[in-house]
Amino acid sequence: MKKRYLISPGPTPVPEDVLLEMAKPMIHHRTTQFSAIFKECAEGLKNLFKTKNTVMMLASSGTGAMDASVSNIFTKGDTALVINGGKFGERWEKICRAYGLNVEVVNVEWGEAVDVDIIRKKLAANPSIAGVFTQGSETSTTAAHPIKEIAALTKDTDTLLIVDGITAVGVYDLPMDNWGIDVLLTGSQKALMLPPGLAFIALSDKAWEKSENCNLPHFYIDLNKEREAISKDTSAFTPAVSLIVGLRKVLQMLENEGYENVYKRHDALARAARAGAEALGLRLLAPNSPSNAATGLFVPSGVDGGKVVKELRENYGVTFAGGQDQLKGKIVRIAHLGYFDSFDIIIAISALEMAFSNHGADINYGAGVAAAQAILNERY
Ligand SMILES: Cc1ncc(COP(=O)(O)O)c(C=O)c1O
Structure with missing residues (x-):
């Protein structure tokens, strides 16, 4: 016999109470029973993200939400300023290029945080930058970027701030509305103490407005459709029922703490x-x-x-x-x-x-x- 310990930054351990919830018999997703759970999760996620806007629950890994924050919001030829300080900053660059954005990269030495002054200068030199893409926490290098300071630069401008909070949401307070984060996203298998398979994403009013002109191809993850569905306590496609049942328990645990x-x-x-x-x-x-x-x-x-x-x-x-x-x-x-x-x-x-x-x-x-x-x- 060997007792196992999971000390990895994702997947992370799942609490026993959450495992028990998820082990209950499957329920159908188009029922009042599931809608009540879905609604409770949607409300709980707003408290976690500290936003008045909808937090969408996607059946995908975290990268699905990263992908959607480009494919559902931007326009071909938009300029993206990507903070690349590790494997996941690199991923922002790849996603933005895959959708035909012009990419300017701020390379950050692995293990360091981005220097906010560099972003300030880049934005001053090119005010038409459509979005700044960063990680809250760059898991590959275990460095945290100064999100509040970056948000202060983009807040009252037309530039969006897109934060991959996959290992930051639930670790740090990231009050989205107050700081002016335009897109905040995370995944289930990190601080949310669930198995992999769910991603969460919220957009500011500014990001929703920008999304109206989006001309990039997307189908499966369609944030407009998801927002519309969630307003009716459901999801556009079959949701990850068991994970959402577990999520309700997780949100209760976090709120109790x-x-x-x-x-x-x-x-x-x-x-x-x-x-x-x-x-x-x-x-x-x-x-x-x-x-x-x-x-x-x-x-x-x-x-x-x-x-x-x-x-x-x-x-x-x-x-x-x-x-x-x-x-x-x-x-x-x-x-x-x-x-x-x-x-x-x-x-x-x-x-x-x-x-x-x-x-x-x-x-x-x-x-x-x-x-x-x-x-x-x-x-x-
Ligand atoms: C900061 C960060 N971004 C993105 C990802 C990718 O997430 P996923 O593997 O859930 O698609 C991870 C995964 O470890 C991550 O830590």
Whole structure:
């Protein structure tokens, strides 16, 4: 027997109460019973996104909502300013190019946050930029971008701000209406503590207006159709019924905890993970603007990160994420978003101490755990 722990930044662990909800017998989606659940979710999502506008629930992974935020809003030839600080910034660039937008890229060193001054200058030089595309949290580098500051630049202009909040919504407070975020989207398998398969997206009034001139091809994800359907407590196509049943439970859990406490929990777990890594002498991947969703750390020199991650999964039963592209084999990412609590961090740090030591690193057993404990105990 091996007990398994999922410490990855998506999919994340699903709470037992949510699993039980989703295990109940299937119900039909065109019924008053399901409509009541759908309606409750639609209202709950507005509280999470802090918006008066509709938050749509799509049967797709998060990328479906990224795709829709281009294909349903923009016009061929529009200029997109893409913040590319990692794998998911790169994805914005690919999606915008696939739909024939002119793409200007702000390349950000992996592990760093975008410099807001660069965006300010780009927007001043070209006020016809139709949209700024960014991540709230760039999961591949575990860096967070300064969304509030970026939103302040686009708020009273014709430029839209599109935020991939796939590992930011539910981790950080992102009050969409108040800050002036025009498109905010996320996925189910991250801070929303559900299996993969649902994406969520909301548009500001400014983005809805812009969408009226959209001439890009789209069919399956048609945000107008979804908005129209949701106003009747239903979805355009067959919804992911079980996931939505689970979502209702998740939203209840988050509201019971209180969103302020949810964000404080994420902040404490992230600080503990960083302190644990640093106490072991490990260098953080994103020391200047670390995300509260996951902590990337460089493995000790001489250690093959890919091998350690594999061994941790197969022999220790603990699943972490490693690095992608130029970070392959060099980093490990400790997740702390969604259904994570203090002792998940202790497990993560303790497992890393053991595995790194096993791979020849000079590890002072317990040093990382002790540093994390000191921070985590402030919570009780
Ligand atoms: C920031 C970010 N954007 C986009 C994605 C892609 O989401 P999905 O795999 O659900 O399509 C991910 C997935 O990890 C992510 O973390």
